[in-house]
């Protein structure tokens with residue numbers, strides 16, 4: 601039996617010391633997803649709180665996207681419990697903009713295209729540095745710009761949970777670095793829980809409070825990233841964590857080679 605139940609959309613932004621922990625955005629208990637004979641996800645327990653930035657790593661085919669799709673409500677569980685914040689947004693590897701709608705209309709897709717929607721879209725586009733493209737058509741944007749529009753669309757919903765499925769994978773290296781900075785900035789400003797699926801170990805360490813490695817249907821490794829921000833790839837502690845994660849991923853030690 602799987603239970604898909606919403607969590608309350610309570611939204612404290614900052615947590616003074618000694619205060620209650622931020623609200624739970626995701627709570628999975630014994631989550632199971634089976635395709636054919638294979639249990640791709642088998643007994644996943646996971647709690648994410650608002651304000652937490654968590655990266656999900658794992659070898660190809662270990663169920664990262666499946667987990668994210670279940671959290672997004674795009675797939676179902678075959679067993680266990682799934683409790684997810686109601687206000688959630690997803691950004692995929694490709695921007696998925698509607699070509700026949702202008703940029704600002706894409707940001708507030710699903711809203712009536714009135715003055716309030718226009719204002720909301722304008723504010724979200726300003727946050728991602730694309731105000732001047734509000735009236736443009738998606739086909740006139742670069743890949744990085746289109747992905748920033750997708751990010752603005754995700755944020756315009758003020759999500760308690762932001763799901764990111766390899767959102768930087770298709771971008772060139774320079775644009776990817778800029779996007780890392782932008783996402784970190786937007787996360788600090790809005791403080792949703794973020795779950796980032798990525799294959800890039802450095803990206804996970806640069807951005808996250810916590811890194812989870814999925815393998816063999818379960819959580820094989822789950823660690824806090826206790827490094828001051830902004831993080832430097834050249835730091836020794838960064839290298840140590842990179843080596844550890846690569847070992848967990850079965851790639852062997854790369855310390856000193858990154």
Ligand SMILES: Nc1ncnc2c1ncn2[C@@H]1O[C@H](COP(=O)(O)OP(=O)(O)OP(=O)(O)O)[C@@H](O)[C@H]1O
Pocket residue numbers: 635636640658659660661662663664665666667
């Ligand atoms: N709808 C489906 N029907 C059947 N099998 C599926 C379905 N969706 C996913 N799978 C299988 O489940 C496994 C996990 O897929 P998933 O895309 O979640 O992995 P992943 O860890 O995100 O992989 P990658 O890193 O390559 O993107 C794969 O073996 C995939 O073929």
